[in-house]
Amino acid sequence: MPKQVTIQDVAREAGTSVSTVSRVLTGSARVSKAKRVAVEEAIARLGFRPSHVARSLRTHATFSVGLLVNDITNPFFSALARGAEEEAIRRGYSMMLCNTDNDPDRELQYLRMVRDKRVDGIIFGPTGANGAQIAQIVGSIPLVMIDRRIDEVPAAAVVADNEGGAYRAACALIQRGYHRLGIVAWLPPMETLAHRVTGIHRALSGHDIPIESAPIIRVSRIEPKEVRRVVREWLTERLEAGDAPSALFALNNQLGLGTLRALRDLGLKIPDEMGLMVFDDLEFFEVTLPPISAVAMPARQMGQRAMRHLLDRLEKPGEHLHEVTVLPTEVRIRQSI
Amino acid sequence: MPKQVTIQDVAREAGTSVSTVSRVLTGSARVSKAKRVAVEEAIARLGFRPSHVARSLRTHATFSVGLLVNDITNPFFSALARGAEEEAIRRGYSMMLCNTDNDPDRELQYLRMVRDKRVDGIIFGPTGANGAQIAQIVGSIPLVMIDRRIDEVPAAAVVADNEGGAYRAACALIQRGYHRLGIVAWLPPMETLAHRVTGIHRALSGHDIPIESAPIIRVSRIEPKEVRRVVREWLTERLEAGDAPSALFALNNQLGLGTLRALRDLGLKIPDEMGLMVFDDLEFFEVTLPPISAVAMPARQMGQRAMRHLLDRLEKPGEHLHEVTVLPTEVRIRQSI
DNA sequence: TGTTAGTATGAAATCGATTTCACAAATGGG
DNA sequence: CCCATTTGTGAAATCGATTTCATACTAACA
Structure with a gap:
C-alpha cells in the first residue's frame, strides 16, 4: 500500500512550511503569489489530498x-x-x-x-x-x-400535515357516499398516526357521522403478509355479521398495500363494494388494480x-x-x- | 456547548495515565484488575466516549x-x-x-x-x-x-445472472406463443443491459427465431414520462405499419413501468393483445393491472x-x-x- | 541471595492537519 | 528618516486518541 502523501511532503516539495501549505488549503490567511503557486504545483505534482480525519480532529467538524x-x-x-x-x-x-x-x-x-x-x-x-x-x-x-x-x-x-391530509381525504370519501369507514392502523402508538386518525374523526364529525361508526383495525406487525391476513380476517367477520364498513382508510403505504391484497383475496370489487384510501402515496398506486386514491406526502x-x-x-x-x-x-x- | 470529555479527563479521574485508559479501551495489553475497574468506573461516571476521529487518525482506519x-x-x-x-x-x-x-x-x-x-x-x-x-x-x-x-x-x-434470467424469461415468452419480441432498452451502452439482450437473443436462436425479428426500442432518458412517450410513439407507428411485436421485454424496472403505462395509453389488452415481461421485479408488479411477469434480482x-x-x-x-x-x-x- | 524473565505502568512520540505566536520584512504617514 | 502598521512566514502547540519505549516492580529459578 503506497504511503499517503501528507502536508509535510507538500511543504518539502514546495520549499516552504506546513503552515503556509495549510494557509493555501484553507484560505485562512494571505499568502504571497509566488508561494501560493509553488504550493499549488506541489499539490498537483504529488496528487495530495488533505485528510479529512486529521482536519476534523483539529477543527471539531466532520462535515x-x-x-x-x-x-x-x-x-x-x-x-x-x-x-x-x-x-x-x-x-x-x-x-x-x-x-x-x-x-x-x-x-x-x-x-x-x-x-x-x-x-x-x-x-x-x-x-x-x-x-x-x-x-x-x-x-x-x-x-x-x-x-x-x-x-x-x-x-x-x-x-x-397529517391531520389536514387525512381530513380532506376523509371528506372526499364521505362526499362520495362512503359513510362507514374502517381505519387500518398500526398497533404502536405514534403521534403521526394519531394525527391522521384525528383528521378522519374531524371529517366525520363535520358531516354529523358519529366517530364510533369508524372502527380501527390494529395490526401488530407491519409486514405485508401480516397486514393482509389481519385485514382479511377482520373483514370476513364483519361481512358475516353484516356490519362491514363501506370503505377502508389505510394509514400508511404498507398498510395500504396489505389492505389492497386482502380486498382482492376476498374478491371485493373496488370501488363499488369497498372504497379504498391510503395515506402516503406511491408512484405505483397509479398502476395498481384499480388505481388507488391516496394522500401524497412531500417526502x-x-x-x-x-x-x-x-x-x-x-x-x-x-x-x-x-x-x-x-x-x-x-x-x-x-x-x- | 459543554466540552467533550477526553481520555485525559478519564485518566485524571481514575488516577492513572492515558496509556492505561487506552489499554482498557482497546484491550491491547494487560491491565491490573484494580486499575481496570477504576478506569471503567471513571468512564461511566464521566460518560466518556472515545472520539472515533482521533482514533482513526492514529490507526488509519475509519470503520x-x-x-x-x-x-x-x-x-x-x-x-x-x-x-x-x-x-x-x-x-x-x-x-x-x-x-x-x-x-x-x-x-x-x-x-x-x-x-x-x-x-x-x-x-x-x-x-x-x-x-x-x-x-x-x-x-x-x-x-x-x-x-x-x-x-x-x-x-x-x-x-x-443477467443473461441467464433474460434467457429463461424469453423462453417463457416464446413458449407461450410470443414469437415477435420488442426489447425496451436504455440508450447508454451498459454491460448489464447488453447481457440481458444476449440472453434474449440466445433464447430466440434456440427456438430458431431470427434475432433480427426482435427490434430494440432505445430510450434516451429513463425518466417515466419519457419512457412512456417513446414506447407509445414507437408502438403506434409499428401498429399502423402492421409489424408490431406480440410482446415487449423491458430491460429494467423503470422501463417496465413506463412501458406498462404506454400500453395502457394505447388501450392494448395485456396479455392478449400484447405480452409484457420486465427485468428486475418489484413488489408492486404483483398488484398492477394486470400483475406483471418479471425477472427478480436478489438485490x-x-x-x-x-x-x-x-x-x-x-x-x-x-x-x-x-x-x-x-x-x-x-x-x-x-x-x- | 542474586539473576532473570515477565508484568504493569507512565512518559513521550505519533497520526496529519489547523492555528497561535513570534518575528522579520515591507509599507506608509508625518 | 523614523516609528507604527501591515504583511508574510515558519516554529511550535494543539486536537484526542494509540503505541512505543523505558522503567519499576514481582515472581521464579539456580
Whole structure:
C-alpha cells in the first residue's frame, strides 16, 4: 500500500512550511503569489489530498451528518433520504445511512455510533421509544426530527400535515357516499398516526357521522403478509355479521398495500363494494388494480428541508429555535373511490 | 456547548495515565484488575466516549465505507443498500450514502469525497464512464463493484445472472406463443443491459427465431414520462405499419413501468393483445393491472454479499482476489404473459 | 541471595492537519 | 528618516486518541 502523501511532503516539495501549505488549503490567511503557486504545483505534482480525519480532529467538524430512518426500502424514506442527500452534497456534507427498522435498540445503537463518530448533526425519524435515553445520548448534537417527534428531546422537526391530509381525504370519501369507514392502523402508538386518525374523526364529525361508526383495525406487525391476513380476517367477520364498513382508510403505504391484497383475496370489487384510501402515496398506486386514491406526502422535500434546517443551524450557530415545519399534503383521487 | 470529555479527563479521574485508559479501551495489553475497574468506573461516571476521529487518525482506519449507487429511490438500489447496511452495522462499520444519479461528474465528485474522508472501502455501482479517472482517484482503496463492472478498475464485483434470467424469461415468452419480441432498452451502452439482450437473443436462436425479428426500442432518458412517450410513439407507428411485436421485454424496472403505462395509453389488452415481461421485479408488479411477469434480482443479497466481500478483505488483507460473484435470478410468471 | 524473565505502568512520540505566536520584512504617514 | 502598521512566514502547540519505549516492580529459578 503506497504511503499517503501528507502536508509535510507538500511543504518539502514546495520549499516552504506546513503552515503556509495549510494557509493555501484553507484560505485562512494571505499568502504571497509566488508561494501560493509553488504550493499549488506541489499539490498537483504529488496528487495530495488533505485528510479529512486529521482536519476534523483539529477543527471539531466532520462535515458529515447521520440519517436515521425506519427502513430505506420504504419509498417514503428513500425519497426523503434522496432529498436530504441532495442538500447535503450541495453544501459539502456527507450522510451516514442508518436503518433503525423501528427497533428501539438498533435506534440507540445507531445514535451512539454516529455520536461517537462525531457527526456534526443528526436527522432523525424516531421510533418513538426511549425518549430520555435519546436525549442523554444525543446531548448537544444538533438534531432535526422528521415525520414524527419526541417530546423529551428538544429539537426542530419537519413533518407532513397529517391531520389536514387525512381530513380532506376523509371528506372526499364521505362526499362520495362512503359513510362507514374502517381505519387500518398500526398497533404502536405514534403521534403521526394519531394525527391522521384525528383528521378522519374531524371529517366525520363535520358531516354529523358519529366517530364510533369508524372502527380501527390494529395490526401488530407491519409486514405485508401480516397486514393482509389481519385485514382479511377482520373483514370476513364483519361481512358475516353484516356490519362491514363501506370503505377502508389505510394509514400508511404498507398498510395500504396489505389492505389492497386482502380486498382482492376476498374478491371485493373496488370501488363499488369497498372504497379504498391510503395515506402516503406511491408512484405505483397509479398502476395498481384499480388505481388507488391516496394522500401524497412531500417526502423528498421533507428530507431537503430537514437537511437545510440542520445545516443552516450548523453554519450559523446563533439562534437554535426548535421550530416545527409542517409541509402540505395532497389528496389524489383515483379510481378506488 | 459543554466540552467533550477526553481520555485525559478519564485518566485524571481514575488516577492513572492515558496509556492505561487506552489499554482498557482497546484491550491491547494487560491491565491490573484494580486499575481496570477504576478506569471503567471513571468512564461511566464521566460518560466518556472515545472520539472515533482521533482514533482513526492514529490507526488509519475509519470503520466507514462509501456506497455509491445510481439512485436510492429506485427499489433495486434501496434493497441493495439495505442488505449492505445490515452487514456493515453487524460488523461495526457505518455507511455513507452517495447518489450518483447516473451522472459521471457527480460520480467523480463523490469518489473524491469518500476518498478524502478516508473511508476504508467503497461499494460502487458505476455509471460506466471515466474508467481511467476512477482508477486514479480510488488508487488503492479496496472496492467492490455492484450490478455493473468497469474494466479499467481492478476490483471484485457482485452481479446478477443477467443473461441467464433474460434467457429463461424469453423462453417463457416464446413458449407461450410470443414469437415477435420488442426489447425496451436504455440508450447508454451498459454491460448489464447488453447481457440481458444476449440472453434474449440466445433464447430466440434456440427456438430458431431470427434475432433480427426482435427490434430494440432505445430510450434516451429513463425518466417515466419519457419512457412512456417513446414506447407509445414507437408502438403506434409499428401498429399502423402492421409489424408490431406480440410482446415487449423491458430491460429494467423503470422501463417496465413506463412501458406498462404506454400500453395502457394505447388501450392494448395485456396479455392478449400484447405480452409484457420486465427485468428486475418489484413488489408492486404483483398488484398492477394486470400483475406483471418479471425477472427478480436478489438485490438485498447482492448488497450484503458485496459488503461482506469488502469487509472480509479489509479484515484480512492477505489475498485480494478480484473475483466476480454472480447471483441467480428468478423468473416470476404472472398474468402479463 | 542474586539473576532473570515477565508484568504493569507512565512518559513521550505519533497520526496529519489547523492555528497561535513570534518575528522579520515591507509599507506608509508625518 | 523614523516609528507604527501591515504583511508574510515558519516554529511550535494543539486536537484526542494509540503505541512505543523505558522503567519499576514481582515472581521464579539456580
